[in-house]
Amino acid sequence: MTKITLSTIAKKANISVASVSRVLKKPHLTSPQTQLRVYQAIEALNMDTSKNFNPYQPIHNSKKILIIDNQLFSKSLINIGLEQVLKEEQYQLFYLQFPYNKKSDIHHIIRYVAQNAFDGIIIINDAPYLKTLFSYKSTLPPIVLVNHFSLDFVCVHFDHLFIGYQMTQYLIDNHHNQIAILLNDDKTMNSVLLQQGYKQALLRANITIEPRYIIQGCFTYQHARSAIKKLINGTKTPTAVICADNFSLNYLHENHFKDQHHRSPNCMVLGTLHQANESKAKLTKPLTISYFSASKELKYNELDSLCKICKPLFKMGKQSATLLCDIIKGTIKPIKHCTIINAESMFY
Numbered sequence: 001m002t003k004i005t006l007s008t009i010a011k012k013a014n015i016s017v018a019s020v021s022r023v024l025k026k027p028h029l030t031s032p033q034t035q036l037r038v039y040q041a042i043e044a045l046n047m048d049t050s051k052n053f054n055p056y057q058p059i060h061n062s063k064k065i066l067i068i069d070n071q072l073f074s075k076s077l078i079n080i081g082l083e084q085v086l087k088e089e090q091y092q093l094f095y096l097q098f099p100y101n102k103k104s105d106i107h108h109i110i111r112y113v114a115q116n117a118f119d120g121i122i123i124i125n126d127a128p129y130l131k132t133l134f135s136y137k138s139t140l141p142p143i144v145l146v147n148h149f150s151l152d153f154v155c156v157h158f159d160h161l162f163i164g165y166q167m168t169q170y171l172i173d174n175h176h177n178q179i180a181i182l183l184n185d186d187k188t189m190n191s192v193l194l195q196q197g198y199k200q201a202l203l204r205a206n207i208t209i210e211p212r213y214i215i216q217g218c219f220t221y222q223h224a225r226s227a228i229k230k231l232i233n234g235t236k237t238p239t240a241v242i243c244a245d246n247f248s249l250n251y252l253h254e255n256h257f258k259d260q261h262h263r264s265p266n267c268m269v270l271g272t273l274h275q276a277n278e279s280k281a282k283l284t285k286p287l288t289i290s291y292f293s294a295s296k297e298l299k300y301n302e303l304d305s306l307c308k309i310c311k312p313l314f315k316m317g318k319q320s321a322t323l324l325c326d327i328i329k330g331t332i333k334p335i336k337h338c339t340i341i342n343a344e345s346m347f348y
């Protein structure tokens with residue numbers, strides 16, 4: 001990265017050095033047009049500006065919260081939970097889905113936050129820009145992540161490592177030692193942790209980890225059907241399968257769902273179940289299927305007979321909003337810490 005100077009930006013933006021300084025140091029005193037010119041110049045110059053902004057000062061009290069929603073399946077119970085708390089606190093909510101392509105795109109968020117003087121930010125689900133955003137953390141209002149684990153931000157998350165272990169151990173305790181797992185994305189933290197928990201349970205039970213039982217890149221109904229069909233037609237057919245947490249997918253995965261008729265968080269488990277039923281003649285006993293659900297209530301359909309882990313999305317939304325409100329009010333310090341939401345196991 002080129003060493004940044006205000007004069008270089010000013011020359012590129014064709015404005016004064018003082019105007020550039022105000023955009024970076026006191027953005028609330030500058031116009032959106034001036035901010036746009038400065039950020040366009042910074043992007044064109046490919047400069048790292050993370051050290052050039054003043055630390056955030058809670059001087060606005062705008063009663064506005066920015067929610068950056070990365071969910072593939074939008075308007076989930078997370079949204080309902082956090083909206084309930086924030087509306088009770090009389091905050092105005094602004095939703096944003098951020099199309100991130102390159103690192104310099106982060107300036108769109110910086111500029112949007114500066115123009116609207118938000119009191120806080122909630123980010124739902126993982127996103128590739130979080131590593132870049134961390135560099136600007138001190139210049140932004142308090143940030144809380146929900147449904148994603150991070151060491152860099154305050155977060156409310158679901159312990160996929162523990163639940164992966166717990167789900168696998170339950171199946172082992174019920175005489176399964178050939179357990180497959182369908183994972184949606186080996187690059188996301190939640191899938192990595194779920195797989196680690198699965199492997200730990202197998203190793204502690206002295207069960208050999210079979211690479212062919214670990215299926216990566218399984219997003220959709222058809223992906224699941226194909227994976228289960230291949231497992232059943234192969235040697236040493238698994239007796240149980242764990243379906244990954246599709247609630248953690250973000251909108252960047254949408255290209256995996258093109259031309260699919262089954263676009264819901266349950267599409268993977270439905271594909272697994274339907275293929276298992278279709279291939280039941282090749283099974284010595286029914287395939288035991290475990291999956292993640294957003295509710296502990298019965299669905300009154302074919303999913304009710306499966307092993308279910310309740311992921312309390314509504315509670316996660318409420319907890320993240322409460323945590324952000326407490327940080328804004330100053331009742332707790334915005335230190336690096338996590339709030340783990342426990343699962344409610346419902347096994348049959």
